[in-house]
Amino acid sequence: MIFTCTLNPSIDYILSVNDFDYGGLNRGTDPSYFPGGKGINVSRILTRLAIPSTALGFAGGFTGAFIEQTLHDEGVDTAFIHVTDHTRINLKLKGEKETEINGPGAKLTPKAIDQFIEQIDQLTEDDYLVLAGSLPHDLPDDFYLQMVKQLRDKPVKLVLDTSSEALKKMVGEPLFLAKPNHHELGELFDVEITSKQQAIYYAKQLHNSGITHVIISMGGDGAIYLHDHTIYEARVPKGTVINTVGAGDSTVAGFLAGLSRGYEPVDAFRLAIASGSATAFTKDLAEKKAIETLFELVTVDVTDF
Ligand SMILES: Nc1ncnc2c1ncn2[C@@H]1O[C@H](COP(=O)(O)OP(=O)(O)OP(=O)(O)O)[C@@H](O)[C@H]1O
Numbered sequence: 001m002i003f004t005c006t007l008n009p010s011i012d013y014i015l016s017v018n019d020f021d022y023g024g025l026n027r028g029t030d031p032s033y034f035p036g037g038k039g040i041n042v043s044r045i046l047t048r049l050a051i052p053s054t055a056l057g058f059a060g061g062f063t064g065a066f067i068e069q070t071l072h073d074e075g076v077d078t079a080f081i082h083v084t085d086h087t088r089i090n091l092k093l094k095g096e097k098e099t100e101i102n103g104p105g106a107k108l109t110p111k112a113i114d115q116f117i118e119q120i121d122q123l124t125e126d127d128y129l130v131l132a133g134s135l136p137h138d139l140p141d142d143f144y145l146q147m148v149k150q151l152r153d154k155p156v157k158l159v160l161d162t163s164s165e166a167l168k169k170m171v172g173e174p175l176f177l178a179k180p181n182h183h184e185l186g187e188l189f190d191v192e193i194t195s196k197q198q199a200i201y202y203a204k205q206l207h208n209s210g211i212t213h214v215i216i217s218m219g220g221d222g223a224i225y226l227h228d229h230t231i232y233e234a235r236v237p238k239g240t241v242i243n244t245v246g247a248g249d250s251t252v253a254g255f256l257a258g259l260s261r262g263y264e265p266v267d268a269f270r271l272a273i274a275s276g277s278a279t280a281f282t283k284d285l286a287e288k289k290a291i292e293t294l295f296e297l298v299t300v301d302v303t304d305f
């Protein structure tokens with residue numbers, strides 16, 4: 001079973017604003033509300049691709065209730081720990097540029113944190129656990145690392161999609177998959193990455209540190225994937241970018257869905273790219289049909305190293 005963990009979920013409130021005036025009264029149009037947070041996005045895409053998963057994390061207040069209800073309506077299984085504080089609302093402004101304002105997240109009680117730790121303890125070696133997104137303030141900076149250590153004795157397949165800071169703490173741990181974008185990869189090694197060749201160089205170092213599958217996304221410039229002495233380089237399909245929020249999460253979901261379908265790594269990677277791009281080309285996360293259509297268009301170059 002795939003478990004996604006969103007410790008800090010959100011309602012993503014998407015609003016179009018023309019000529020945004022900082023400090024002035026702006027009137028938005030075309031509002032939408034989606035259950036958000038990185039792990040939740042992974043679960044939503046998995047569900048659309050008919051791969052079961054359970055979304056874990058903390059949810060509370062009227063916002064948490066909205067997230068849970070919407071996910072259930074979409075057929076996403078959840079097992080959130082309930083808290084009394086409200087889950088955050090993240091504002092995503094669409095104008096000439098995308099501006100995001102992400103809230104700090106709900107307060108957690110020690111009891112809720114203990115309940116979550118007990119829940120994670122039930123996972124077995126047959127499970128995947130996707131650790132994605134920021135941490136609420138009540139959790140220590142190294143909470144993901146603590147979870148990884150907690151799970152060391154049972155080889156749960158750990159997938160990490162967080163900031164470069166969180167990833168840095170995790171280098172050397174036996175992770176199944178990490179998907180930083182090229183900026184995050186650069187931050188990890190304190191360099192600016194401007195080419196695929198450079199991305200491959202640093203991705204190899206990440207792979208050698210014990211991460212079985214390393215995907216580096218580079219927005220519209222393609223993506224690279226390293227696994228088992230093979231480098232896969234993908235071109236992304238062309239299209240009109242509408243909303244990149246959740247594109248990276250969709251990439252992770254597409255890859256896991258490909259593996260769950262029994263695809264070879266190259267095709268799991270193609271499904272990852274198709275899922276990321278299909279989300280970039282639509283307002284909400286991608287639908288299955290769009291993903292399957294793009295899947296046919298993604299081409300990958302394969303070389304050994
Ligand atoms: N301009 C684009 N054209 C086509 N596909 C794109 C574009 N931008 C992003 N994508 C798709 O989305 C995937 C993830 O994009 P990106 O590298 O921006 O990840 P990220 O920074 O983790 O994303 P997020 O915005 O979710 O944080 C890419 O691999 C690609 O498939």
Ligand SMILES: O=P(O)(O)OC[C@@]1(O)O[C@H](CO)[C@@H](O)[C@@H]1O
Nearest residue numbers: 010036037038090102133134246
């Ligand atoms: O504040 P975090 O946890 O880093 O990111 C949260 C978030 O921006 O990530 C998702 C897109 O990847 C959105 O659904 C959500 O609003």
